[in-house]
Amino acid sequence: MISKRIVLKFPHRLVDQPIVCNLAKYFDLEFNILKAYIIPKEEGLLILGLSGEEENYNKGINYLKKLGVIVQSLSQGIIRNSTRCTHCGVCITVCPTEALVLDTHTRKVHFYENKCIACELCIPACPLRAMEVHY
Amino acid sequence: MTKTITEINEKISKGDVVVVTAEEIINIVEEKGVEETAQIVDVVTTGTFGPMCSSGTYINIGHAKPRIKLGGGACHLNDVPAYCGFAAVDIYLGCTNLPEDDPRNRVYPGKFEYGGGHVIEEFVAGKDIKLTATAYGTDCYPRRKLETWINIKDVNEAVLFNPRNVYQNYNVAVNLSNKLIYTYMGALKPGLGNANYCSAGQLSPLLNDPLYKTIGIGSKIFLGGGVGYVAWQGTQHNPTAKRKDNGTTCAPAGTLAVIGDLKQMKPEWLLGTSFQGYGTTLTVGVGIPIPIINEEILRYTAVKDKDIYAPIVDYSEAYPQVKPGALGEVSYEQLKSGKIVVQDKEVPTAPLSSYTKAVEIAEILKDWIKQGRFLLTEPVASLPGPESGLTFKLLKERPIE
Numbered sequence: 001m002i003s004k005r006i007v008l009k010f011p012h013r014l015v016d017q018p019i020v021c022n023l024a025k026y027f028d029l030e031f032n033i034l035k036a037y038i039i040p041k042e043e044g045l046l047i048l049g050l051s052g053e054e055e056n057y058n059k060g061i062n063y064l065k066k067l068g069v070i071v072q073s074l075s076q077g078i079i080r081n082s083t084r085c086t087h088c089g090v091c092i093t094v095c096p097t098e099a100l101v102l103d104t105h106t107r108k109v110h111f112y113e114n115k116c117i118a119c120e121l122c123i124p125a126c127p128l129r130a131m132e133v134h135y
Numbered sequence: 136m137t138k139t140i141t142e143i144n145e146k147i148s149k150g151d152v153v154v155v156t157a158e159e160i161i162n163i164v165e166e167k168g169v170e171e172t173a174q175i176v177d178v179v180t181t182g183t184f185g186p187m188c189s190s191g192t193y194i195n196i197g198h199a200k201p202r203i204k205l206g207g208g209a210c211h212l213n214d215v216p217a218y219c220g221f222a223a224v225d226i227y228l229g230c231t232n233l234p235e236d237d238p239r240n241r242v243y244p245g246k247f248e249y250g251g252g253h254v255i256e257e258f259v260a261g262k263d264i265k266l267t268a269t270a271y272g273t274d275c276y277p278r279r280k281l282e283t284w285i286n287i288k289d290v291n292e293a294v295l296f297n298p299r300n301v302y303q304n305y306n307v308a309v310n311l312s313n314k315l316i317y318t319y320m321g322a323l324k325p326g327l328g329n330a331n332y333c334s335a336g337q338l339s340p341l342l343n344d345p346l347y348k349t350i351g352i353g354s355k356i357f358l359g360g361g362v363g364y365v366a367w368q369g370t371q372h373n374p375t376a377k378r379k380d381n382g383t384t385c386a387p388a389g390t391l392a393v394i395g396d397l398k399q400m401k402p403e404w405l406l407g408t409s410f411q412g413y414g415t416t417l418t419v420g421v422g423i424p425i426p427i428i429n430e431e432i433l434r435y436t437a438v439k440d441k442d443i444y445a446p447i448v449d450y451s452e453a454y455p456q457v458k459p460g461a462l463g464e465v466s467y468e469q470l471k472s473g474k475i476v477v478q479d480k481e482v483p484t485a486p487l488s489s490y491t492k493a494v495e496i497a498e499i500l501k502d503w504i505k506q507g508r509f510l511l512t513e514p515v516a517s518l519p520g521p522e523s524g525l526t527f528k529l530l531k532e533r534p535i536e
Contacts, residue, residue, distance in 0.1 A: 104471065
């Protein structure tokens with residue numbers, strides 16, 4: 001089993017095509033839509049949790065790529081700028097999934113990318129603007 | 136056992152001074168006791184790194200050719216208005232000032248991406264800053280308009296002068312209402328959704344010298360990565376706030392006005408800061424050495440998070456409407472555990488002040504002293520203490536008819 005969170009960017013020509021349902025239909029993958037919207041130039045942006053057998057997962061990703069969908073790992077999408085983060089910890093009660101946690105011993109903030117659902121609540125909540133969106 | 140600051144400075148110069156941080160001193164006193172530790176340890180370093188809104192810089196930009204008198208005119212640094220009600224080319228930029236075209240909270244909650252604090256950070260980092268100014272023109276200062284890039288290395292003086300920093304303790308902010316609110320203590324979730332606090336606790340300078348017995352006017356300090364001085368008591372200095380038996384205040388109390396040469400400071404210790412729905416500010420790093428001149432001072436520096444208490448204040452109603460009464464008191468040990476109990480509800484906590492950076496500041500200051508680069512100063516005058524009777528007053532409004 002493999003489970004990942006990914007960012008998909010759909011070119012204009014694919015925006016009105018039923019694609020994600022095919023991941024379930026043909027590749028036996030489970031998907032959980034975390035975020036979906038149309039960005040300027042009518043490109044589609046979809047953030048998904050995707051899981052299934054590794055072979056099927058890879059086939060599914062290949063299917064997306066062949067269609068022209070740009071696939072990016074979510075961990076490359078929400079990034080902490082370590083030079084701006086002061087480890088103050090004000091973000092930790094804003095994050096709904098405990099992806100941002102303040103270690104009670106080291107007093108440092110950990111960012112667990114695998115728990116991030118890209119809700120983006122931390123972006124304006126960080127007073128130093130250390131949390132960044134890159135998708 | 137007593138030591139003088141002169142004796143401690145001699146040790147610093149010889150390189151045999153014993154310096155520890157306000158965190159390290161706790162275990163040393165627990166192991167060795169007060170009497171022995173007071174003989175061994177000469178200096179305890181403190182630190183704090185948090186948003187401090189009463190911060191700003193004054194700059195003498197140098198005279199233009201032909202001359203221009205900014206005094207009585209208007210000027211902007213990277214489109215942020217700066218104060219120019221001084222002589223010809225002295226200006227002051229406060230960290231909360233915003234560009235005139237910033238939408239502020241008209242689109243609620245405002246983002247406040249760029250303000251005076253960000254200009255100060257960029258200026259310290261050596262970036263060119265756009266200066267635009269208009270003036271009315273005089274016989275001796277004929278010019279009426281100026282547009283130029285300025286750089287910190289070229290101006291005559293750039294001085295960080297903060298009228299209020301280093302608060303001795305602070306409120307724990309909560310929200311009792313049923314809507315999300317945006318405050319200078321961060322976003323507060325409805326129905327006691329979170330509790331935000333802002334102090335380095337056991338590392339905080341004025342909590343380690345709660346009665347201002349060593350920190351006074353003229354004390355040499357770490358300020359923004361450089362060397363600074365305590366200039367005066369800070370605004371809203373309130374030494375008569377309620378205290379515990381260990382001398383620490385259990386409410387916001389003493390404050391410091393601090394000053395230092397901005398040219399030798401570092402941008403990593405002066406960070407432009409944005410509070411959603413509230414405004415911009417500057418996160419300032421301050422570290423203060425405390426000379427262990429006697430056992431009493433040592434006892435103060437050995438204070439622990441569990442013995443320092445902060446009041447829990449509702450920022451939806453009590454704070455904005457100035458209604459007295461806190462919802463209780465919690466220790467910094469409880470706050471740092473990640474949750475506290477308020478009105479029988481478990482509430483997650485979050486700090487605004489970086490403890491790891493406060494430790495880093497105390498460590499840097501420790502190294503400076505150990506290397507003989509930083510001598511201690513004897514205050515030239517004391518700060519008003521509890522005996523002064525000085526209190527923090529609200530504005531008495533008198534209608535203008």
